[in-house]
Amino acid sequence: VEDEDEFAIFRFTLGIPGFDDEDIPRAVGALGALGLCANRFAAGTDGASDALARSEIVGVGLCLACALAPELGRALKGDERGGAAKGRSNADVDGASSVFALSEDASESAKEDCAWASYAILTNTLASGVVFVDGRGNARLARGTVRGRDDGAPDSNKADVLARVGRAWSEVSSTIGTDKIASSAPPSAEEEYHASRWEIDRAGANVWGFLPPTAETVFARRSPENGGVLIAWSDASRGFSKKDRSWLQALARKLDLAFAS
Structure with a gap:
């Protein structure tokens, strides 16, 4: 039962200093873009085809979606919580x-x-x-x-x-x-x-x-x-x-x- 409780309240984080976990989609999109560039370079101009071009267009669209997803998520979260920014400080304040x-x-x-x-x-x-x-x-x-x-x-x-x-x-x-x-x-x-x-x-x-x-x-x-x-x-x-x-x-x-x- 205790293990089930641990799993129920666990929230996954990478724990990388200076890296916001909400930016994971952006990192995935960047890796995908690099993969597309490598694939185009490997195929060359002679190996290019209409099917490859269409798949690359779809890939570019997915990479752009991944890059924009974190900002969209932050905007939606900000609207839900009264526009409050995620960043904050626990530094001492008056009182x-x-x-x-x-x-x-x-x-x-x-x-x-x-x-x-x-x-x-x-x-x-x-x-x-x-x-x-x-x-x-x-x-x-x-x-x-x-x-x-x-x-x-x-x-x-x-x-x-x-x-x-x-x-x-x-x-x-x-x-x-x-x-x-x-x-x-x-x-x-x-x-x-x-x-x-x-x-x-x-x-x-x-x-x-x-x-x-x-x-x-x-x-x-x-x-x-x-x-x-x-x-x-x-x-x-x-x-x-x-x-x-x-x-x-x-x-x-x-x-x-x-x-x-």
């Missing part, structure tokens, strides 16, 4: 700081799950930050841009970051999933999705002590198994598509089970 804190008393496998899941979320979605709190109310993970201390001083260590997130969570945990708030998702006892700053303010999520002031989208998922909660936010309005939210649901369940014992 927030970039952190990566894991619970030290967690098992090695749980730490690995948290590190992998948070990296995948920040890499494969428009998320700028993510927090996970287990069913007992203990903050286990904080990564990305997280609201800083009220006095503006930096946290002395990662344990202080998690302690502060845990305290902030204890003050708002009872509000997650109530039907009285405005939300872009159907009311649920286990999930909230606020797709704009207006929805965040109306729901009262703007007072969440870990949410940075730049957040424009918030998604929170409480796992029904043990009550662990995964919260992710984005600096872009409508930052999480329906597919993203389904994927985050699976990750919330995985992390919840990792800290169940």
